Amino acid sequence: MKDIFSKYGLKKTKARQMIYEALNNLNRPVSTEELHCNLLKNYSINLATVYRNLNTLEEINIVEKVVRQDGISYYYLPKKGHSHYMVCDSCNDHFELDICPLDLNLVDKTYDNGFKSTSHILEIHGICKKCQKNN
Ligand SMILES: [Zn+2]
Numbered sequence: 001m002k003d004i005f006s007k008y009g010l011k012k013t014k015a016r017q018m019i020y021e022a023l024n025n026l027n028r029p030v031s032t033e034e035l036h037c038n039l040l041k042n043y044s045i046n047l048a049t050v051y052r053n054l055n056t057l058e059e060i061n062i063v064e065k066v067v068r069q070d071g072i073s074y075y076y077l078p079k080k081g082h083s084h085y086m087v088c089d090s091c092n093d094h095f096e097l098d099i100c101p102l103d104l105n106l107v108d109k110t111y112d113n114g115f116k117s118t119s120h121i122l123e124i125h126g127i128c129k130k131c132q133k134n135n
């Protein structure tokens with residue numbers, strides 16, 4: 001693995017490397033607890049260390065954080081810039097949308113009150129195909 005940490009002036013530690021690799025393998029937003037469980041399969045690490053390192057990686061934008069409606073923070077490695085997720089309310093699985101359905105320029109134009117939008121958070125909830133079958 002190339003050393004992405006040194007690029008950000010960050011020491012490459014075993015913990016950071018393992019966290020990065022786990023997020024890369026999981027390839028979807030995961031809670032700290034879920035990530036911790038996943039790491040424990042092949043690496044002995046405590047939850048506090050996972051928390052601390054996720055915060056560090058998030059501060060320098062190696063890792064993205066999204067706070068879901070349930071109030072839990074989920075972490076993931078950002079893909080090609082901007083993306084959104086569809087979340088299954090039944091099994092909690094995530095599906096990445098590679099389109100952005102929201103045009104902020106259009107929003108600013110439509111609501112012509114001088115507000116200049118700069119960013120947005122959007123999460124689509126529903127029931128995935130698998131869960132629809134199980135019901
Ligand atoms: Zn589901």
Ligand SMILES: [Zn+2]
Binds near residue numbers: 084120122
């Ligand atoms: Zn968007």
